[in-house]
Amino acid sequence: MALKRDFYKALEDILGPEYVSDDPAITETYAFPVRKGIAVTPRFEAITLPNSTEQVQAAIKLCNKYEVQYKASSTGWLYSDPWGPNCVKIDLRRMNKIIEINEKSLYAVVEPYVVGGQLQAECMKRGLNCNLTGAGANCSALPMAAHVNLGHLSQSGSYGERNLLALEWVTPDGEIVRLGSLGSIDEWFCGDGPGPSLRGIVRGNTTPLGGLGVYTKAAQKLYPWPGPSTFPMEGISPKYKPAYVPPGFLVRYFSFKDLDTMIDAVLKIGEAEIATELMCFNAAMMASNMATKNMEEEIEIYNKFRDSVLGPGFMVLIAANSAGDFEYKKQVLQIIIDELQGKPLPEVEDPENQGGYIWRYVRETGSIKETGRVLAPSAGMVGGGDCLPLMSYFIKSCSKVKEQYIKDGLLFDDGTAPFLQSTEHGHMGHGEVLSRISVKAKDPAAVGNQINDASNRIAITEHFGVPQHVWSDTLHDLYGPHASNYHLWLRKIKKTFDPNGASESGNYITVKE
Amino acid sequence: MSLEEYRTDMETCRRCSPCKFIPFEKVTGFDHVNVCPSIAKYEFHSYSGGGRMVMGTALLEKRLNYTPKLQEIIYNCHMCGGCDTSCKYSMDMEVIEPINEIRIEAVESGHSNPALDKVINNLRKNGTMVPGAKAKRGDWARDLNLRDFTKEKVDVIFHAGCQTSFNPDMWKLAQGTAGLLQKAGVNFGIGGASELCCGGRAFQMGYKTDFMKQAESHMAAIKKSGVKTLVTGCAECYFAFKVLYDRFNLKGDLEILHTSEYLARLIKEGRLRPNKNVDITVTYHDPCHLGRQGEPYIHWEGKEVIDKVRTFDPPKERRRGTHGVYDPPRDVLKSIPGLKLIEMERIKEYAWCCGSGGGVTYSNPEFASWTGVERIKEAEQTGAGAIATACPWCVRQFKEAVSRKGSHLKVYDIVELLEKAV
Numbered sequence: 001m002a003l004k005r006d007f008y009k010a011l012e013d014i015l016g017p018e019y020v021s022d023d024p025a026i027t028e029t030y031a032f033p034v035r036k037g038i039a040v041t042p043r044f045e046a047i048t049l050p051n052s053t054e055q056v057q058a059a060i061k062l063c064n065k066y067e068v069q070y071k072a073s074s075t076g077w078l079y080s081d082p083w084g085p086n087c088v089k090i091d092l093r094r095m096n097k098i099i100e101i102n103e104k105s106l107y108a109v110v111e112p113y114v115v116g117g118q119l120q121a122e123c124m125k126r127g128l129n130c131n132l133t134g135a136g137a138n139c140s141a142l143p144m145a146a147h148v149n150l151g152h153l154s155q156s157g158s159y160g161e162r163n164l165l166a167l168e169w170v171t172p173d174g175e176i177v178r179l180g181s182l183g184s185i186d187e188w189f190c191g192d193g194p195g196p197s198l199r200g201i202v203r204g205n206t207t208p209l210g211g212l213g214v215y216t217k218a219a220q221k222l223y224p225w226p227g228p229s230t231f232p233m234e235g236i237s238p239k240y241k242p243a244y245v246p247p248g249f250l251v252r253y254f255s256f257k258d259l260d261t262m263i264d265a266v267l268k269i270g271e272a273e274i275a276t277e278l279m280c281f282n283a284a285m286m287a288s289n290m291a292t293k294n295m296e297e298e299i300e301i302y303n304k305f306r307d308s309v310l311g312p313g314f315m316v317l318i319a320a321n322s323a324g325d326f327e328y329k330k331q332v333l334q335i336i337i338d339e340l341q342g343k344p345l346p347e348v349e350d351p352e353n354q355g356g357y358i359w360r361y362v363r364e365t366g367s368i369k370e371t372g373r374v375l376a377p378s379a380g381m382v383g384g385g386d387c388l389p390l391m392s393y394f395i396k397s398c399s400k401v402k403e404q405y406i407k408d409g410l411l412f413d414d415g416t417a418p419f420l421q422s423t424e425h426g427h428m429g430h431g432e433v434l435s436r437i438s439v440k441a442k443d444p445a446a447v448g449n450q451i452n453d454a455s456n457r458i459a460i461t462e463h464f465g466v467p468q469h470v471w472s473d474t475l476h477d478l479y480g481p482h483a484s485n486y487h488l489w490l491r492k493i494k495k496t497f498d499p500n501g502a503s504e505s506g507n508y509i510t511v512k513e
Numbered sequence: 514m515s516l517e518e519y520r521t522d523m524e525t526c527r528r529c530s531p532c533k534f535i536p537f538e539k540v541t542g543f544d545h546v547n548v549c550p551s552i553a554k555y556e557f558h559s560y561s562g563g564g565r566m567v568m569g570t571a572l573l574e575k576r577l578n579y580t581p582k583l584q585e586i587i588y589n590c591h592m593c594g595g596c597d598t599s600c601k602y603s604m605d606m607e608v609i610e611p612i613n614e615i616r617i618e619a620v621e622s623g624h625s626n627p628a629l630d631k632v633i634n635n636l637r638k639n640g641t642m643v644p645g646a647k648a649k650r651g652d653w654a655r656d657l658n659l660r661d662f663t664k665e666k667v668d669v670i671f672h673a674g675c676q677t678s679f680n681p682d683m684w685k686l687a688q689g690t691a692g693l694l695q696k697a698g699v700n701f702g703i704g705g706a707s708e709l710c711c712g713g714r715a716f717q718m719g720y721k722t723d724f725m726k727q728a729e730s731h732m733a734a735i736k737k738s739g740v741k742t743l744v745t746g747c748a749e750c751y752f753a754f755k756v757l758y759d760r761f762n763l764k765g766d767l768e769i770l771h772t773s774e775y776l777a778r779l780i781k782e783g784r785l786r787p788n789k790n791v792d793i794t795v796t797y798h799d800p801c802h803l804g805r806q807g808e809p810y811i812h813w814e815g816k817e818v819i820d821k822v823r824t825f826d827p828p829k830e831r832r833r834g835t836h837g838v839y840d841p842p843r844d845v846l847k848s849i850p851g852l853k854l855i856e857m858e859r860i861k862e863y864a865w866c867c868g869s870g871g872g873v874t875y876s877n878p879e880f881a882s883w884t885g886v887e888r889i890k891e892a893e894q895t896g897a898g899a900i901a902t903a904c905p906w907c908v909r910q911f912k913e914a915v916s917r918k919g920s921h922l923k924v925y926d927i928v929e930l931l932e933k934a935v
Contacts, residue, residue: 021557025583028576029559029567033526040576049556075530076558093556098543117540125542137537138530230541236835237536237862238602295605296828365537368529368603412821438821 003045007066014058015048022046030089032081042082044089051094053216061174064502071504072214074112074140079209083506107165109188109219112142129225131157136367144215147206148468150430152361154423155278157223161203165191165219169202172213172498188219201493206468211508226321231359238292242355248320251357253286254342255313259417261340262312263392268336270426274329277317277361282416283309289366310343312416317361385468388422388429394464395420395431401454402435410447412436471507516569516618519611523566532562532596535863545858548595550866550884559586562596562608569611579624587619588626589880592717592871593801598834598862616719628876629718642714646679651706653684659691662702662738669701670740674747675710676905683905689932690746690772696935697784713753718872732763746772748800748904752807759810771803773842773903773927780848787934790851796897799864800904805834834862842903845927849934855895869910885914892922899923901930
């Protein structure tokens with residue numbers, strides 16, 4: 001479906017002709033990489049590259065006027081494709097400035113295409129750190145950009161929903177709205193006032209994933225960083241190693257005889273507030289993170305790890321503020337591990353490996369390895385987000401599904417239960433059925449769907465609440481009736497703020513009745 | 514190899530975007546995070562390594578035609594390999610090789626770039642990748658009385674390369690190298706007027722047939738001479754001899770050394786003694802084809818093993834930029850008394866390109882210049898008084914960039930600096 005020429009010309013007038021293209025060479029290459037045999041999804045009619053909030057606003061108003069849909073994304077890993085025709089892409093790549101890092105009030109303000117690695121590096125120079133989305137330092141640092149914004153640092157650095165402060169939002173019909181303190185006194189320090197707060201509307205349980213206008217600037221909380229301003233990494237990619245492990249840092253991996261015991265340990269570490277990071281990675285993910293040579297090396301490491309672990313386990317990272325603090329945290333960790341008979345993975349403690357693990361976990365550079373390499377899970381299924389104990393029960397139920405699929409030969413046997421992480425020292429938790437679908441599976445997509453269906457069924461029938469990975473009409477309509485009919489309210493929000501249905505919302509909720 | 518043979522690699526792309534950035538373990542601040550000049554300049558995802566992977570599969574499945582825009586994207590790439598190294602920090606897939614195959618497919622299907630066609634026609638007609646050159650190959654050695662390896666028995670061939678031979682401004686690099694080799698007592702010879710183009714640039718521009726022709730002729734001459742070691746000061750020639758010739762099973766047991774490697778060896782052996790002070794602060798630029806792309810080719814023959822996961826038998830190792838030539842040029846610089854070396858932010862395997870690679874100098878000089886100026890800006894920020902590098906193409910590009918920007922930086926090849934010290 002070709003765009004009207006006067007619409008296209010108007011886009012060029014707004015953005016400059018070099019920053020708009022409807023050439024198939026451009027639009028085709030924006031599609032999520034296509035695998036052989038998998039159906040080709042709709043393509044954007046054009047790609048636009050605005051460089052300011054005002055340009056975004058003008059483009060959105062134009063789309064509303066011409067009844068063309070738009071969908072914005074920044075680094076754009078997932079959820080970036082359109083669900084149908086007549087949609088243009090707003091690629092926020094040129095909006096890439098750090099507006100402010102406020103060292104006194106502990107917040108940073110960024111545009112959407114500042115990536116996590118950039119913001120974190122700048123923060124570290126100032127003795128600060130920011131939460132990064134678990135997908136990695138390559139993703140946007142805007143807390144509204146990467147859906148839930150949970151990451152390795154969320155144990156101590158929370159996540160998007162709670163780190164979000166003031167926000168600049170171009171509504172679906174093109175109004176610029178400044179939320180929180182920005183709406184009244186031009187300051188970024190608070191998301192809820194003095195000034196208008198629409199936090200629940202603009203964000204909700206996840207984020208609208210491009211379906212409710214465009215977020216053009218946002219502030220987020222920062223946290224103290226006790227480490228060096230730059231990590232002393234040496235060597236050549238991918239074999240980086242630190243010259244030394246900075247004092248006060250350690251990383252450990254512990255496995256436990258069963259899931260219950262591991263969850264107890266997670267809860268106790270959270271209560272003690274000793275961990276900077278805690279992620280219930282399985283042995284395969286630990287191997288993926290470490291391997292640098294090839295798949296076979298990764299498999300060799302995994303086989304070693306698999307034979308060494310008792311069962312489910314987690315990575316725990318301590319970054320202490322002083323020698324005394326470090327000693328205290330180490331001792332508390334040891335007491336908890338001793339009590340619950342956790343078994344360490346010696347390779348992680350090895351001084352040669354430890355520094356590399358620490359930096360990869362802090363900078364979150366291992367995420368792609370952990371989720372994209374040979375043993376890593378290719379399928380992140382329904383992910384729950386609620387209080388940690390509830391999520392641990394959710395994971396326990398889901399583990400039965402995973403076990404069955406492993407038995408049936410449809411999943412790679414990574415030897416463990418679904419993934420769990422605690423956030424804010426155990427105040428909240430997140431669970432996800434990470435698994436690798438067998439390369440030999442005849443219909444991988446069907447296996448993924450079956451696991452999703454099973455996990456959704458568990459979430460509903462066992463009353464685990466609405467997961468964080470709910471991103472379509474189908475799923476909202478599935479969960480809504482079991483959760484105060486929230487889907488009806490969500491749809492009303494969509495209708496109210498997007499009267500023309502201009503903001504493409506295939507990954508959010510549409511106005512359909 | 515063909516584009517089809519890289520299908521699985523291209524389909525492995527996850528659109529995660531590290532191909533656009535330096536490896537994130539090395540990010541130390543907001544600035545200088547980009548590794549790919551193409552996406553940095555043209556902004557659309559299509560110009561990135563990831564975008565080109567999608568382009569490759571789309572071409573295979575006939576979802577794309579060779580529109581002018583597609584061709585413009587294909588040829589606006591320096592073939593610097595930054596995307597490849599950054600991707601392979603995490604992933605097990607080829608990136609720069611399928612990008613090269615896209616160019617080969619474009620040429621072979623009649624969708625080449627007219628400016629590059631002219632360059633190749635010049636190669637076919639005049640035997641050089643420097644169109645419009647008034648000099649003749651071997652003129653740089655006139656009056657130097659150097660041996661001719663095709664006629665005399667020597668231990669080492671010194672290959673000057675097209676840029677050094679045909680650009681009189683670069684003659685001093687070859688002359689300096691010859692002088693240093695003579696001082697070290699090396700029994701070397703040159704090809705002189707009969708030196709051939711290595712063909713490496715032609716390959717990276719997509720003209721595989723021309724490359725093969727050059728490579729075969731070249732190796733025939735070298736084999737005939739019986740010489741076992743070839744030294745070159747050109748990073749692109751080095752890449753061609755060491756990596757491409759090996760890839761196509763032409764190299765045999767010929768030892769390929771870059772001048773920096775050979776000079777570092779001679780200094781270590783005490784055959785060259787830098788003992789004169791050269792009071793200068795320099796920053797060093799890693800040429801892409803000497804650094805990340807300069808690591809040896811890894812041959813692999815075997816089969817894919819499909820079980821629950823995909824593996825290879827025997828295990829497949831990939832070129833990740835880890836074993837490029839990074840230390841020898843630095844060792845040469847560090848051996849010079851009085852010289853202070855300061856590093857830029859993007860170095861070694863994640864160095865920013867100078868702008869001269871991939872034929873962009875001819876197909877889009879404006880882009881080549883932009884890339885070079887970006888590097889000069891980064892070099893200026895170190896506080897150095899000069900930028901040193903180890904390739905005549907980089908030297909040429911930086912001189913243009915310095916002039917264009919009005920920079921105070923002086924531009925040297927490491928040979929020039931060593932020459933001052935010996």
